[in-house]
Amino acid sequence: MAAAPKIKLYTSHLCPWAHRAHIALAELDLPYEEEIIDLSVPRTPEYLAINPRGLVPTISYNGELVTESGIVAQLLADAHPSHLLPPSNAEGGALRRARTSFFVDAYFSKVSSFSTKVVYGAGDVDAEALAPQFVEAVVKELEPLLQDAAPFFGGSEKLTQAEVLTGSFIIRLLAFRRAGLLPESFFAPLPEKAPAFWKWAQAVAAHPSVTRVFPEERIIEGTKARAAKLKAEKAKN
Numbered sequence: 001m002a003a004a005p006k007i008k009l010y011t012s013h014l015c016p017w018a019h020r021a022h023i024a025l026a027e028l029d030l031p032y033e034e035e036i037i038d039l040s041v042p043r044t045p046e047y048l049a050i051n052p053r054g055l056v057p058t059i060s061y062n063g064e065l066v067t068e069s070g071i072v073a074q075l076l077a078d079a080h081p082s083h084l085l086p087p088s089n090a091e092g093g094a095l096r097r098a099r100t101s102f103f104v105d106a107y108f109s110k111v112s113s114f115s116t117k118v119v120y121g122a123g124d125v126d127a128e129a130l131a132p133q134f135v136e137a138v139v140k141e142l143e144p145l146l147q148d149a150a151p152f153f154g155g156s157e158k159l160t161q162a163e164v165l166t167g168s169f170i171i172r173l174l175a176f177r178r179a180g181l182l183p184e185s186f187f188a189p190l191p192e193k194a195p196a197f198w199k200w201a202q203a204v205a206a207h208p209s210v211t212r213v214f215p216e217e218r219i220i221e222g223t224k225a226r227a228a229k230l231k232a233e234k235a236k237n
């Protein structure tokens with residue numbers, strides 16, 4: 001067996017993008033060291049030398065620095081072929097990778113903005129007007145792609161790259177509901193109108209690789225603080 005890679009993850013446990021890397025590492029059972037980057041203060045020159053954009057996550061993989069969560073997750077999946085994502089030269093692999101990418105793209109380009117607007121709009125957006133648009137987007141864009149979920153994407157019993165890339169956002173969606181940051185109107189129609197999505201979302205949010213790094217109270221506190229900051233900045237302009 002090949003030696004385990006030496007991995008260091010520069011992360012914040014509050015960040016959904018960094019959370020993607022944690023989910024992939026958990027699912028691939030890869031040991032890693034982590035360094036927590038405090039996002040509440042300016043980045044140190046040392047961290048800016050590691051990631052000039054100043055964002056988390058960054059991964060050091062056998063000494064090579066890679067940034068951007070989607071690319072970090074891709075590197076991990078490609079370096080460790082597994083149930084997450086087949087190699088492109090495996091039978092059916094290229095098509096499966098395309099289906100996975102399409103699902104992730106559908107979530108981020110067609111669905112996520114409705115909930116994000118409400119959560120970070122700090123009361124300044126009409127949540128009740130956005131809720132039916134969110135539900136409609138879930139029904140139109142995601143529900144058809146989850147018909148064979150078992151309970152994970154593409155008929156998989158185990159998490160896949162689709163969940164690595166969306167799971168941190170799905171678990172937050174449900175946590176924002178519990179915290180009252182998203183109204184019931186976002187969720188009430190889903191069990192009936194998008195039963196496959198609803199079942200999938202519950203399974204994703206309960207999976208140990210998704211819950212492993214998820215300090216819910218701190219995340220809710222941080223989300224409220226960020227929304228308040230954005231509101232104050234808007235009031236100034």
Ligand SMILES: N[C@@H](CCC(=O)N[C@@H](CS)C(=O)NCC(=O)O)C(=O)O
Binds near residue numbers: 067
């Ligand atoms: N496109 C980036 C986004 C990463 C990102 O926005 N990270 C946030 C935390 S969730 C960050 O590092 N923000 C720096 C800051 O707030 O100053 C990725 O996917 O890795």
